[in-house]
Amino acid sequence: MDTIGLVLVMLLAVVVSGWIVRLLPIAIPLPLVQIALGAVMASIFQYDIQLEPHIFFLLFLPPLLFLDGWRIPKRDLLQDKTMIIQLALGLVIFTVIGLGYLIHWMIPAMPLAVAFALAAIVSPTDPVAVSSIAARIPIPKRLMHILEGESLLNDASGLVCFRFAVAAAVTGTFSLPHATLTFLWVAAGGLLCGAGFTLAISYAQTWLGRRIGEEPGAQILVSVLIPFGAYLLAEEVGASGILAAVAAGVAMSYVELSGRALAATRIQRKSLWDMIQFSLNGIMFVLLGEQLPGIFEGAVRVVQETGHENPWWLLVYALVINIALGLLRFGWVRLCLLINGWIARRRGQAETQVGMRLTAAVSLAGVRGAVTLAGVLTLPLLLPNGEAFPARDLAIFLAATVTIISLITANLGLPRLLKGLHIPDISSQATEEAQARRLAADAAIHAIEQSQHTLEARYENPQLCAEAAARAMDAYRRKIEAGTIAAEEASDLRLGASIEQxxxxxxxxxxxxxxxxxxxxxxxxxxxxxxxxxxxxxxxxxxx
CATH class of the missing domain: 1.20.5 (Single alpha-helices involved in coiled-coils or other helix-helix interfaces)
Structure with a gap:
């Protein structure tokens, strides 16, 4: 089967996986179904896909990271910034060091640098995987915002650590001072390249739009190309393309607030990006399922080098890594909550009481997903001397198995931990939404009044313009009045609105x-x- 045919078959598998999930009588995460479909496809078609790591990395990660940065709830991220930074940066380093040494001790055939690379790539969490579970399990909004913010930042920090570990495995050398200076450059350079590239492209689009008009199709295509351009620019100057893609997405979210894009552009662009996210995530899991049989055989050979002939040791390794990840995450989360509570008491601030159940929920919600799979599949095939990259198949297999186990445990455990769990919100969303609606309606009425006078002069028919303006403003006045109705009337209004809808x-x-x-x-x-x-x-x- 040729390449185009394979791509079409994988896309079809992604579509079919959505149907299967809806037909199954029990709730199973979508990624697990996609992995199973990939394995079935491999056994039926008997094809072997050879992945070029750097091409795979370029095609999949920039758009996903860009979309993470674009859609992240910025205000909610800032409200819980301390906790998010502690999880996204501190926990990643804690996990890489602790889990890296554990993996090397447990599997001596895996070099320490490769063990650190594996630990780094399983450290990022995936909000898309948690969101698929949240569609069936109500996750408190504040907890979801913390998980989303953590995922945005730990994708970048985990992948940067992964790159350093892979470089150490390839070159055989590692210098902490040199790595620290290099990290500062790749981080700062990546952020500047990503944000600067997006702002420059957006400015150019605005300038052209004012002079020759806006074409929605072209605007949408540019938004798709921005993450790739930011990534390639950063890589060209020796900075982090990963951070550039994230920074480009965050900058794009601020550009979006300007409201310059046409409504048609926004509607079409959102649909396209939803499709891109769904397709790329699905294809990665299908690809993993297709690669699993060959990866399993290679992993068994590496395990046999440790003196364990039984392939069931692979499952033991994966379970130990998952348990270690959970314990490291639980301990770090608990420590951070205690430290944050102590700081709040010292400052005289109100301290939020967080029990063990919430700590366990935050720990279990750290599901691995697409970024882990995309990253681990980019491990080099060969070393500079032409030898095979040590324990590559084993590292990929363990990362995939850890991802699967984390999805299963979250799917089974989160409903029980989150049942009846309440996390106090920082602000009332209902009050905020009502105020925004009132202000928006006020602004609309004011704009209509101003436009009425302009139209009266243009059409020389004041009565007709006044009647049209009155009808337009009446709808906005009803919105404002609806926000001031007594509480006892709210239920009838909601029922009436529901019937009308x-x-x-x-x-x-x-x-x-x-x-x-x-x-x-x-x-x-x-x-x-x-x-x-x-x-x-x-x-x-x-x-x-």
């Missing part, structure tokens, strides 16, 4: 069915059909 949705569904029927009967053109259906879809999306 259901009726409107019923009407839209009938309208769409009629358009499709007219198209099938050739009474309207396909172009007209697509246009009308798109308008109905947008109205339905707004109602929902």
């Amino acid at each position: 259901e009726l409107r949705l019923t009407g839209l569904q009938a309208e769409r069915a009629a358009v499709f029927r007219l198209a099938r009967e050739h009474r309207i053109t396909d172009e007209t059909s697509r246009k009308l259906v798109h308008e109905i879809d947008l109205m339905e999306a707004r109602l929902r």
